[in-house]
Amino acid sequence: DAKTTQPNSMESNEEEPVHLPCNHSTISGTDYIHWYRQLPSQGPEYVIHGLTSNVNNRMASLAIAEDRKSSTLILHRATLRDAAVYYCISGSGNTGKLIFGQGTTLQVKP
Amino acid sequence: DSGVTQTPKHLITATGQRVTLRCSPRSGDLSVYWYQQSLDQGLQFLIQYYNGEERAKGNILERFSAQQFPDLHSELNLSSLELGDSALYFCASSERGNGNNEQFFGPGTRLTVL
Numbered sequence: 353d354a355k356t357t358q359p360n361s362m363e364s365n366e367e368e369p370v371h372l373p374c375n376h377s378t379i380s381g382t383d384y385i386h387w388y389r390q391l392p393s394q395g396p397e398y399v400i401h402g403l404t405s406n407v408n409n410r411m412a413s414l415a416i417a418e419d420r421k422s423s424t425l426i427l428h429r430a431t432l433r434d435a436a437v438y439y440c441i442s443g444s445g446n447t448g449k450l451i452f453g454q455g456t457t458l459q460v461k462p
Numbered sequence: 463d464s465g466v467t468q469t470p471k472h473l474i475t476a477t478g479q480r481v482t483l484r485c486s487p488r489s490g491d492l493s494v495y496w497y498q499q500s501l502d503q504g505l506q507f508l509i510q511y512y513n514g515e516e517r518a519k520g521n522i523l524e525r526f527s528a529q530q531f532p533d534l535h536s537e538l539n540l541s542s543l544e545l546g547d548s549a550l551y552f553c554a555s556s557e558r559g560n561g562n563n564e565q566f567f568g569p570g571t572r573l574t575v576l
Binding site: 411444447449451452454 | 464465493495497501504505506507510517518538545552556558559561563564565566567568569570
């Protein structure tokens with residue numbers, strides 16, 4: 353299973369964009385890149401996933417490097433409700449299993 | 463609300479006992495996953511089922527077992543419980559069982575072993 357590296361914590365101001373980086377240098381060609389987040393006292397919540405191309409959805413954008421060894425989750429306008437632990441996960445191949453790392457704790461300041 | 467239900471919400475039991483955690487996936491989802499979250503180990507993948515068959519296994523202890531029934535609900539059985547088994551247990555479901563999926567997580571069952 354590919355390993356990911358994320359900063360332990362990041363801070364952002366409310367209503368500003370946030371770029372959360374992730375390194376996954378050992379990712380294989382068929383592994384998707386997933387982002388989940390976990391708000392306090394809740395289960396993990398899907399944010400976005402992609403394989404090679406950049407992806408957008410109503411929650412966020414995912415920018416994947418051309419060599420696929422890194423990616424960035426972009427929250428376009430952070431709100432206080434976005435304060436959470438963000439997990440970047442790569443791997444799983446032909447199964448859906450998610451191998452969580454330590455994640456990045458995002459703090460959003462008003 | 464993710465559409466995934468887990469029962470019970472809380473469970474308090476003693477060492478050496480056996481418990482069963484139950485999960486009902488979202489309507490239409492064929493795959494079910496179990497994860498354990500503890501303070502020292504973080505979120506850990508335990509096991510995955512797809513349409514009744516085991517598809518992937520993580521660091522699941524031999525004292526733990528799971529199954530997915532024909533109606534697609536799943537149960538996680540934990541036996542000979544130890545203090546270290548105290549954790550949040552999450553169930554998730556997805557439509558397909560591969561990596562090109564989003565998983566929907568339930569609210570979790572908090573297990574306390576005394």
